[in-house]
Amino acid sequence: MSTSSRAPAPAEPSGDQLAEGAAGEPPSGERPLRADARRNRERVIEAATEAFAVEGLAVAMDDIARRAGVGVGTIYRQFPTKETLYVAIIRRGLDQVTARARALAAAEDPGSAFFDFLRELLETVAAKRELVEALASAGTDLKSMAPATEAEWHEAVGALVERAQQAGAVRPDVQVPQVLALLGGTCGAVMHAHLEGDARAQLAAVVCDGLRCPPAT
């Protein structure tokens, strides 16, 4: 050993590059990225999304590159690590549902807004089951890889839940963290059990009923 240790060092977590520069959509705050680069970035994300869905998280970077019609080097210029690549994809997806949550938070009926959100989320996840399953298996800690995305998600759901509680549509004794956990768990249930159509709706109904205010008592 000793000697030239110029090895693929495990990509140390070193501090703040994770904070924002590692894997946002485009390089939000930086110099504007050449045209071909931007095009390729998009292609890579697209290809990776499909590859992860079809082959699982374990697809080789070479495969992703081939699907995208680029060289591996091109991927690594935008995503310094395989992890940053799938975190970027996770972000994208999470941002979408967060946006939906925010939109619903402005609805007139806070109660149905929340429950609709839950049902929609289940549908969305079921529709992309393979991909979500793959990404979930990463075991990535979003809180450290994409703090902002994570925070916004929590915040958006929190708002939805609290409004629903104030309107008396959701029992007041549940905390937002529990709801978040339940959302995740229910998504997991739908995916792993391959619940389709009615079965899925039924499960949603059970969870919704549990969350709803106990009518009397």
Added chain:
Amino acid sequence: MSTSSRAPAPAEPSGDQLAEGAAGEPPSGERPLRADARRNRERVIEAATEAFAVEGLAVAMDDIARRAGVGVGTIYRQFPTKETLYVAIIRRGLDQVTARARALAAAEDPGSAFFDFLRELLETVAAKRELVEALASAGTDLKSMAPATEAEWHEAVGALVERAQQAGAVRPDVQVPQVLALLGGTCGAVMHAHLEGDARAQLAAVVCDGLRCPPAT
């Protein structure tokens, strides 16, 4: 996925080792295993359980061997594959909860039997969070790796649920598969969100209420 068990010269699978001999508890139907072998088998399972919990599913077999105080070869004599090793551990755990379900199925009050089971399950899973999380990340298809174990689990829970429904303690419109899914999802929620103590109980309450018959209406 993972673990591409690709041998240089695959030769022949020589028999359906998956079917039954691969990873049961002791070699249930075969010749009686020498004393040291039985001892080592136990040590290996013990060590692997701890290793998976502490280091995750990705621990090297060499690590497990070291922890167990044996050579890798010894592991491979009992568990032809890494996968068969953790499937054995999964089986063991699942058999335990199945046994508990069966015990509760004989209780006087079918309703509280079922709900107690759910709560207990959540406690158990929370107590072994690290291990369960690791094993869950395997993405192993139990139905094909341990059909009997899987079937018995379904059957035991099914019985519990159906009795509770007949007693009017669980809403009659949910199917057993949904309950199984919900059980799994709730465990996942508790683990991923690190819900502790009260938060866990609260979540359990929500799920139980959802499953309970809507009092009136």
Added chain:
DNA sequence: TGACAAACGGAACGACAGTTCCGTATGGTG
């Protein structure tokens, strides 16, 4: 107690897959 099958240990083997490197191509600009 002697003999033999069963079991052991652990070095060695192979293969895979993430990451790096560098010569070449190209978009953008003055």
Added chain:
DNA sequence: CACCATACGGAACTGTCGTTCCGTTTGTCA
């Protein structure tokens, strides 16, 4: 239309692991 920073491709490099092999040790049985 040059010029060059930026980007590209993809072969090559490496560390890591699962798995195998085989000489040695040990339990068991007559």
